[in-house]
Every structure is written in structure tokens, then in C-alpha cells.
């Protein structure tokens with residue numbers, strides 16, 4: 001399988017993706033905001049873009065659709081409930097659907113509300129699966145719920161779906177927020193050696209924009225997967241963000257609220 005992670009060099013630090021079939025050279029572009037970079041990468045790799053898939057409706061994910069469609073005549077896919085929010089959608093997606101492109105690309109659709117209520121994550125089936133998770137899950141963090149989202153839905157998505165995926169699943173998020181997210185982890189868990197070591201590596205040039213995490217790593221460095229850690233619970237209590245209840249959902253919501261001020 002050909003997977004290209006394309007960093008967009010914009011203020012939002014977006015990642016765009018191409019998934020290519022090595023046999024037929026057909027390719028899928030995911031949230032191709034930097035349309036010029038995505039088209040150039042496709043030419044360089046000898047790939048023909050036959051589909052754009054949007055993870056959700058925010059402009060920094062759909063803003064490149066038109067240019068890619070005009071250049072390639074490809075089809076546009078997104079969550080079925082996004083059809084009034086994303087112009088020119090051809091196909092609406094729902095949970096459990098399996099999309100096939102070329103001879104080798106198989107993408108399972110996960111319905112993952114939280115960041116917005118019409119958000120899909122794409123699980124690419126391969127020897128090692130890959131999750132293209134838009135703004136639901138980031139490296140060492142999760143998406144915000146400011147623009148049409150809901151924190152309890154995000155909690156349910158993370159705990160009923162994402163955490164159950166194979167631990168070797170590679171994580172391809174919609175943005176690079178690795179450094180600030182690791183700093184957030186260390187502000188709550190100063191002794192988290194995995195987070196500390198990863199943050200040290202971020203001093204290397206281009207590390208965070210080329211890094212590919214996996215679920216196993218996320219379980220060690222992402223506080224939103226670490227809701228029972230004593231140090232996190234203590235930190236939240238000291239900030240008066242957590243009552244006597246330490247239910248995972250309450251801890252998650254407290255973390256989500258704290259990260260909003262950060």
C-alpha cells in the first residue's frame with residue numbers, strides 16, 4: 001500500500017493524505033486542503049486520484065475539494081449527514097461501509113461523532129491497519145468540540161470504538177499538534193517518560209510533521225487514553241476540575257475542558 005502523509009505548512013498545521021494502490025495506481029485523497037501539494041505528490045508517485053474523502057465538514061478539510069475534482073474528475077465522499085454542509089458530495093458514508101479502490105485499497109467507515117456530529121474515521125485494512133482520524137484523535141490528544149461538536153459523544157467515540165482497535169494500528173490525524181499535546185501530557189503527568197522521550201525527539205527538525213504514531217504509543221502518551229492515572233486525577237483535583245467522582249467520562253470531560261484553555 002502507498003500512504004503519503006502531506007504536511008501543509010499552514011497555521012493550522014494540517015495533514016493531507018494520499019492512499020494509493022500499488023497495482024492500478026488509483027488513489028484516494030483524504031481532506032486534500034493543500035490541493036497543489038496533493039496533485040504534485042500524485043504526479044510524482046504516478047497516482048491517479050479517483051476519490052476525495054472528507055473526514056468532516058470544516059473548511060480546513062474541504063477547502064481543496066473543488067481544485068482536486070476539477071483537475072481529476074474524481075468523486076467526493078463524506079458522512080451522509082454532511083451533505084448539506086459539503087458542496088458537491090457524490091456519496092454519503094455510514095458506519096460499517098467498506099469502500100474499495102484499485103485492487104488493494106479497502107477502507108472501513110467508522111461513524112465517529114464528537115469533534116463534529118458528521119465525522120467519519122477511515123480504517124484502511126492492510127497487514128498493519130491505518131486509521132485516518134481527521135480531528136477526532138491527534139497524536140497525544142483529541143479534537144476540540146467548539147464548532148458543532150459534543151464532548152460526551154467524543155468520549156463515546158474514543159472509548160466505544162477507537163480504543164478497541166488493534167494496538168498496532170497506525171494513526172494518521174488531521175493536524176500536527178504533537179508538541180503542544182505532549183507538553184499538556186507532561187503538565188499533568190510530569191513523570192511520563194514516554195511523553196518526555198517523544199518530546200525530546202521533537203527537537204529534531206521536521207520530526208513532528210513526519211512522525212507516525214500507533215495506538216500502542218497513544219496509550220502511553222495521550223492523557224485522553226489514561227483516565228485512571230493517579231497523577232492525572234490528582235492534577236485535575238488540584239485545579240478543582242474534578243469532583244469526588246472519578247468516572248472515566250468525567251475525567252475525560254475535565255481534560256477536554258482544561259485543554260480548551262491551553
Ligand SMILES: [Zn+2]
Nearest residue numbers: 056058115135
Ligand atoms: Zn475540524
